[in-house]
Amino acid sequence: MPPLELTVLMPCLNEVETVATCVGKAVAFLERTGIQGEVLVADNGSSDGSVELARGAGARLVHVAQKGYGSALLGGLQAARGRYVIMADADDSYDFSQLDAFVASLRAGNTMVIGHRFRGGIRPGAMPFLHRYLGNPLLSFAGRLFFASPVGDFHCGLRGVERAAALKLGLCAPGMEFASEMIVKATLASWRIAEVPTVLSPAGRSRPPHLRSWRDGWRHLRFLLMMSPRWLMLYPGLCLIGLGAAAELAILRGPVVIDGVGFDIHTMLYAAGATVLGIQLVLFSLVARTIGVLKKLLPVSAPFARFLRVFSLERGILAGASMCLAGLGLAVYSVLSWAHTRLSALDPVTMMRVAIPSVTLMLAGAEIIFASFLLGFIDIRPNDSSD
Numbered sequence: 001m002p003p004l005e006l007t008v009l010m011p012c013l014n015e016v017e018t019v020a021t022c023v024g025k026a027v028a029f030l031e032r033t034g035i036q037g038e039v040l041v042a043d044n045g046s047s048d049g050s051v052e053l054a055r056g057a058g059a060r061l062v063h064v065a066q067k068g069y070g071s072a073l074l075g076g077l078q079a080a081r082g083r084y085v086i087m088a089d090a091d092d093s094y095d096f097s098q099l100d101a102f103v104a105s106l107r108a109g110n111t112m113v114i115g116h117r118f119r120g121g122i123r124p125g126a127m128p129f130l131h132r133y134l135g136n137p138l139l140s141f142a143g144r145l146f147f148a149s150p151v152g153d154f155h156c157g158l159r160g161v162e163r164a165a166a167l168k169l170g171l172c173a174p175g176m177e178f179a180s181e182m183i184v185k186a187t188l189a190s191w192r193i194a195e196v197p198t199v200l201s202p203a204g205r206s207r208p209p210h211l212r213s214w215r216d217g218w219r220h221l222r223f224l225l226m227m228s229p230r231w232l233m234l235y236p237g238l239c240l241i242g243l244g245a246a247a248e249l250a251i252l253r254g255p256v257v258i259d260g261v262g263f264d265i266h267t268m269l270y271a272a273g274a275t276v277l278g279i280q281l282v283l284f285s286l287v288a289r290t291i292g293v294l295k296k297l298l299p300v301s302a303p304f305a306r307f308l309r310v311f312s313l314e315r316g317i318l319a320g321a322s323m324c325l326a327g328l329g330l331a332v333y334s335v336l337s338w339a340h341t342r343l344s345a346l347d348p349v350t351m352m353r354v355a356i357p358s359v360t361l362m363l364a365g366a367e368i369i370f371a372s373f374l375l376g377f378i379d380i381r382p383n384d385s386s387d
Contacts, residue, residue, distance in 0.1 A: 006030070006037035006103065007082030007163070010059075010090040011072035016048040018092040018204040023057035025096035035103065041090065042076030044068070054090075069210070070178025074171055077163060086113075086160040092204035093126065094158040101196045102160040111165050111191040114151050114183070115158035115198030125202040128213070135217050142221065143180065146228040149187040151195065155179050155220070158198050165191065170296060176216040177223040184227050188299050227297065229288040237281030244275030248360065252353055265352040272360040279364045283371040290378055316372025320365040327361030330354050 008026040012019055019041065026039045041054040042064050055061055064075035073087055084106045088094040094115070105113040122132065140154040157179070166182070169189060173181040186193060203209065225232045247263075248271045250256050255264040286307070292298030300308075334354050 004036050004038055004082040005084060006035050007076075007080035007085045008037065008039045008096060008099070009042060009073065009076040009080060009085050009087040010040070010054075011042045011044060011069060011076065011087070012046055012050050012054065012090045013044040013072070013210060014046045014048045014050060014207065015090040015205060016046075016050045016053060017206060019050045019090045020053040020057040021092050021204065022090045022096050023054050023059045026099075027058040029097045029099055032097075033100065033103070037082055038080075040076055040080055042072040042079070044072040050090075066174060068174035068178075069176050070171070070173040070181070073178055077161075077166055077171075080163055083163060084160055085163045085166070086158070088158040089203075091209075093201050095199065095201070099160075102158075105194045105196060106160050106162065108194075109192060110194040111162050112183075112186050112193045113160040114153065114193065114195050115156040116153045116195045117156050117198050117200040118153055119195075120197035120199045122200045123202060126200045130213060135213065139180070139217065139220050139224070142224050143183065146224055146231050147184055147187045149183060150193055151183050151187075153195070154183055156198060156200075161186075165189075173223065175219055176211060177219045180220045180223050184224065227292075229285040229292065229298075233281040233285035233288065237278040237285065240274045240278030240281065242278075244271040244273070244278060247271035248275065248357055252357070265349055265356065268353070268356050272356045275360055276363050276367075279367055283367060287371065287374060287378070290375060294378060311372075311375065313372050313376035316375065317369050320368030320370075320372065323361045323365030323368065325365075327358045327363075327365060330358035330361065334358065 008030070010019070010022055010026075015022075023039050023041065029035075030037045030039070039059040040062060041051075041059045042062050043051050043054075044064050044067060051061055062075060062079040064072045066075070076087070077085060084103070086099055086102050088096065102113045102115075117127070118136075127136075136153065136155055140152060143149050143151065143154045159182070161182075169182070169185040171178065171181055171185065183193075248268055251263060251265070251268045251271070255262050256267075257263070289298060289304055293300055293304070334351060337351070337354075
């Protein structure tokens with residue numbers, strides 16, 4: 001069989017009211033443009049006659065046993081015969097007869113082409129208010145912020161990819177978060193990504209959608225956070241360290257009064273907790289990044305590559321031990337001060353200004369030492385003897 005240029009892929013789960021219409025529009029598009037292609041329906045367990053209608057309208061069928069939107073699309077990608085794959089739901093919310101701009105963009109060398117519904121137009125009743133003004137804008141903003149992605153509409157279901165490249169991304173999300181996974185991994189792989197204004201129409205079916213707003217929204221956000229240790233742990237950790245350490249230093253010599261409000265050792269104790277938590281988050285982010293690179297989920301960024309060149313178990317132990325010794329020195333100073341008073345009662349406010357930084361340094365040092373052992377254990381550098 002000669003190679004095909006295009007596969008029009010539709011995931012399907014009980015779309016008896018619309019699947020034949022969608023397949024018919026896609027077949028008409030291929031005939032009008034003369035593109036050598038196919039229409040492929042990835043059936044995810046339909047029981048309403050969708051399969052028979054799709055086949056009768058001219059589609060090739062592939063059955064995907066594992067449930068989920070992502071599973072259906074991934075199964076369809078694997079079974080597709082076209083060099084390019086353009087995919088969208090079989091609910092008639094996108095017009096399969098108007099794919100010209102997507103094909104032209106793929107032919108121009110873009111590895112992925114995404115529809116942009118907010119530029120193309122959202123017809124009345126096509127998108128719930130919550131999705132239009134909160135869910136989609138918020139999640140798309142998070143995706144652009146976390147990954148420097150150029151995509152403005154992360155969750156447009158109409159998108160095209162170069163099949164061979166898509167199969168190399170390691171896509172695996174079974175649910176609706178597959179849409180985010182595809183864009184995130186394509187961005188991390190430095191794909192050329194383009195956007196096409198796309199009209200979203202109301203779905204042509206009468207049954208409720210498979211999408212569950214809060215559940216699937218959380219799954220998208222969870223995926224974005226898990227793929228970005230920097231925004232999940234590193235940046236919050238650095239903020240906590242900066243604020244906590246600054247507050248401890250400010251209160252070290254005495255209470256700080258701002259507009260008549262005093263901040264003393266109680267504030268210092270909370271600041272110490274923030275500092276310790278911040279250090280833990282920074283260390284967690286390094287471990288998560290290392291594991292992500294090891295599992296080939298995350299690339300080796302330039303800052304992380306520099307860290308790998310500098311880091312060694314011995315240097316980590318030295319840094320942690322130095323902090324522990326500094327904390328221990330403050331603890332010894334406290335004991336000597338107590339001994340100087342012949343073990344009599346001491347002013348707790350004065351002594352806590354020493355005890356709190358002492359405990360902070362010792363805890364932070366111990367965390368760095370043990371995190372260094374963990375990072376050494378999962379070292380991903382090709383040459384372990386370089387340091």
